[in-house]
Amino acid sequence: MPEHDVISRVPKGVLVNGRSRPAARGGTLVVEDPATGEPLCEVADGTPEDGMAALEAAVAAQESWAATPPRRRGEVLRRAHDLLVERAEEFALLITLEMGKSLAESRAEVEYGANYLRWFGEEAVRIDGSWKVGEDGTARVLVTRQPVGPCLLITPWNAPLAMPARKIGPAVAAGCTMVVKPAPQTPLTTLALAELLGEAGLPDGVLNVVPTSRAAEVTEPLLRDGRLRKLSFTGSTPVGRLLLAQAAGTVLRTSMELGGNAPFIVCDDADLDAAVDGAMIAKLRNIGEACVAANRFLVHADVAEEFSEKLVARMGELTVGAGTDPACDLGPLIDQRQRRRVADLVDDTVVAGGRLRAGGVLPAGRGYFYPPTVLTDVPEGCRITEEEIFGPVAAIRTFTTEAEALRAANDTEFGLVGYLYTRDLDRALRMSERLETGMVGLNRGYVSDPSAPFGGVKQSGIGREGGDSGIDEYLEQKYVAVNVATGGAR
Structure with missing residues (x-):
């Protein structure tokens, strides 16, 4: 597919409640081709108003999405996986144009990102709980797991498809809605992925995307808003420290995949x-x-x-x-x-x-x-x-x-x-x-695997993405103490 066709097909607005629209103040940011230093195109440059509108949409969609049967949530991810595989060449070219890596590596990234959608599509129906007799025998301990709630997902430029997929996949599977802020250098692949998920059946408002060149201005009000319940960030350790400090104000659940050495x-x-x-x-x-x-x-x-x-x-x-x-x-x-x-x-x-x-x-x-x-x-x-x-x-x-x-x-x-x-x-x-x-x-130079828990220790991060534990980052446990009357059998 010609390069200009790939670029022209991507929605270039802020995605809020299923609609791509200009930024609230009409601004745009330039996406550059790192192989030439020349502009590829312009996309909407989101504002704090756009960020809050995206959060409003996510909050409005949360209750109905959480109530959607797990099988249906999983089927959305499986359809998205299949569509992504079908359009692998188109997405690979898009990644290469805005990020720079070779087409061979971009094709590998598409496969890797698609596998996260498939993995978490399968995990959606495996969210479990437990039931046991209380210690003194007078109660039953019922434990369920429920969606955390609206999430802010901040993704880096170096893997513009795989990193969003690694966060969006478990959030969708768990029943969480999202605001995604892609890196300003590489917003096109994330916008295209969001459109594909909508085509796969993801309801409006579940996934909202705010490209922006003013990350701090857009994210800080969201982190102060008590309706946001989860932050997942992949990026540098200094920025991660700042976000953790901001998240402390509302005691957000956080997942941090930070720097390495x-x-x-x-x-x-x-x-x-x-x-x-x-x-x-x-x-x-x-x-x-x-x-x-x-x-x-x-x-x-x-x-x-x-x-x-x-x-x-x-x-x-x-x-x-x-x-x-x-x-x-x-x-x-x-x-x-x-x-x-x-x-x-x-x-x-x-x-x-x-x-x-x-x-x-x-x-x-x-x-x-x-x-x-x-x-x-x-x-x-x-x-x-x-x-x-x-x-x-x-x-x-x-x-x-x-x-x-x-x-x-x-x-x-560091300890990644x-x-x-x-x-x-x-x-x-x-x-x-x-x-x-x-x-x-x-004896292996490659560790990334959707079926394995990806993450670090020390100042390389908090939490894990992928594997059996990847969906846990988007779920809360709820304990219900069930009273049981004592007495002999009748």
Whole structure:
């Protein structure tokens, strides 16, 4: 499908109560193509008034949606899954145009996001409760689970379909209504997904979307409104801290999927070819712009040079260009600000004594491209070991003992995911247990799975998305004490 056709088919207004309309003050925001730096289109730039209108619609729809039978809620998600699979190429192109990743990666994201809709469509009918005899025998303990209520879902730009799907899926399955605020860089995919869910049978008002360039102005009044009962946010830890403070005023249920600083540990007994394969996935998926991206490579000193040489060779085989080019392996970073930040991290590391083995030079021309880069001999305490890189840069340090590797891996405020390569089963289990992360990729560079609980510890977040526990974030338990008259049988 031609690019202009994909863009033209997406509703570009604020979606409130099933209707796409201009922003309350008539403003628009520009959506940019990161491969060229040129505008793709403009969409409505939502205001606080639009945010409150979206919340009003969600509140009005909550009672009837919560009362909708679970099977019907699940069927909406299953139909949405099927429609998304049917239109995979259209959605993949849309993701690539506004976010930059290659078409191959965008197709994988469509499949991944669709699987969340299918997974939670199946979970809708499995919301359970319990019934038991009270401790003293005079009562029965009835426990049910009910929808939390209207939710605010704030999604990032790096996965403009999968991240909304991972939040919308369980909310729909649980019987919650929503206001979704997509990232201003990538609102088109979320708007298209919302339209598809309406086509799949989601009633008006259940899902409302407010694209905006003024996030704080729009979300703060919602967080102060007692009718909102849930906040789910994926993004940076600093913004997550601010939102948690704001959510405290009304004691909102919160789910936070925040920053990462993932260690990628290669032990001396690791299969180095497998480790390099895993490193290419863990580092370069999404152009490195992923919270689960490998950020700190910790490689045993005995194999560090061989691992580095293999990684440099593999990085050197990649082609960088517009994501719409089928021959392209890596697309551009999201914007000029992010490219400058990645370049600064690399430059700072080299100045501090790190050795540049590949990449590291800004290309000329349009777009926000940055080459695959490998740094070795990275000094301890460099910014690149403490901050999320969010780019295609592998920074390698060495270790000599297991204890040293674990100390370095855990020496961070973050704890989202860690990667570990070893062929020793005892070591694998021992180190996996001691890694202070919510997830571990053991001899595997990819951990995302709709059937698994995704989330972190420490300042990487609160709660889990996906898996058996993913729907729990959108449900409250209610305990009913049932009186039972005592006495003998008649």
